[in-house]
Amino acid sequence: MISFETYWFFLLTPLPWLIYAWLPAVGDQSPALRVPFTDDLASLTQQTQLSSGKSPINILLLTFIWLCLLVAVNRPIATGDAIQLPTEARDMMLAVDISGSMEERDMMLNGKNVRRIDTVKHVLSDFTDRRSGDRIGLILFADQAYLQVPLTYDLATVKQLLNEAQLGFAGQKTAIGDAIGLSIKRLIERPNESRTLILLTDGANNAGNVAPLDAAKLAAENAIKIYTVAIGADTIVERSFFGNRTRNPSRDLDETTLKSIAKQTGGQFFRAKNTEDLQGIYSELDKLEPVDQEAQFYRPIKQLFYIPLGIALGTTFLLLLLNIFIQLKRKLLDSKALNEQSP
Structure with a gap:
């Protein structure tokens, strides 16, 4: 139409x-020239009136x-003609820890030791690719929590901004409570069955203004389900001139609080000690049931x-x-x- x-x-x-009709015509300003054959010129002008x-x-x-x-x-x-948007979708906020501890190289990816954040980017990129028709938002947190991408169907942008995230630009500490609070603010307007937060961290809450359990209580009151993912190996072997030394790179990980957050909100706690564990966790999260939403249409x-x-x-x-x-x-x-x- x-x-x-x-x-x-x-x-x-x-x-x-x-x-x-209303403006006066411009008069002919050219000087008059009298010629003896005026009648002939007049007849020529009538013959060429198209000009x-x-x-x-x-x-x-x-x-x-x-x-x-x-x-x-x-x-x-x-x-x-009217085109119907997908009526079944998940609304998920991804909260990703970008504190200094995510620099730890205790993960294996394609046969190489890589940083925790590199593994997270790799696995979450695949996870995002499978979210066709879903709305996903992205929150990055360290000393404070920042909304990087609001809930959107533009999953390519979510993936791009996740891969461009740099460690340290938000600080070195971990504000888990603030990340949950910001997620509540973005999810509270969505249907109750659709409010889901996936929180990934490798540490304990040591920054921010909101206690994690207080934020979890508020999330539960607003029917927001939180899935917590703890990443980090239990042990790594470091070789030196004096021999091998075993170290626990996840000694600061607060599993107790993360488990309590998941239980309090009706979610689930996951522990990822390696890349395969993390991939399996997000495959499990793929099984979340989509929520029926009101049909929406748009006309190109x-x-x-x-x-x-x-x-x-x-x-x-x-x-x-x-x-x-x-x-x-x-x-x-x-x-x-x-x-x-x-x-």
């Missing part, structure tokens, strides 16, 4: 005729150009103003060529007539 964004400019349709601005063809073409310009300036649009809209604008420009060019041709033809006829009148 074709319509216009506005119709007001059509009120200008009679403007050229009003200007022609005059008042000729029917000129008036018709100028009218057509003016109407095309009015159509273009009123912004014609073509509206397509295509701008068409360039069509009448192009026609107007093309007609103007044609009019110029036509008048140039007529002027040249008139000069040839005038020259021929003058030669015939010469003795």
Whole structure:
């Protein structure tokens, strides 16, 4: 269906005729020249009246150009048939820890030791790719929590901004409570069955203004389910000049609080000691049931103003060529007539 964004400019349709009718005509300022064959020139002028601005063809073409310009300036649009958006979807907030401890290289990816954050980016990228039709948001937290991407169907942007996240720009500590509080603020407007937070961290809450369990209580009151994911190996072997040394890189991980958060909100706690564990956790999270939402529709809209604008420009060019041709033809006829009148 074709319509216009506005119709007001059509009120200008009679403007050229009003200007022609009310403004005085410009007089002929050229000096008079008397010639003995005035009658012959008058007859030639009548024969070539198409060159005059008042000729029917000129008036018709100028009218057509003016109407095309009015159509273009009123912004014609073509509206397509209604298209239904997916009616089953998950609304998930991903809260990812980017504190300094995520720099720890205790994960294996493609046979190489990599940082925890690199493993998270890899696994979450695959997880996001499988979320077609879902709405996902992204929160990054360290000393404070930041909303990186609000809930959106644009999963490519979520994936891109996750992969661009850098450790340290939000600080070195871990504000788990603040991350949950910010997630509540973004999810509270969604349907009760659709409020889900996936919280991934490798440490304990040691920053922020909100205690994690207090935030979890508020989440439970607002029917927000929290799945907590603790990442980090239990032991790693470090080789040195004095021999091998075993170290626990996850000694600061507060599993007790994370388990309590998940239990209090009706979610589940997961422990990822390696990349395979983390991949299995997100495969398990894939089984979350989608929520039925009200059907939403949109109609694709295509701008068409360039069509009448192009026609107007093309007609103007044609009019110029036509008048140039007529002027040249008139000069040839005038020259021929003058030669015939010469003795």
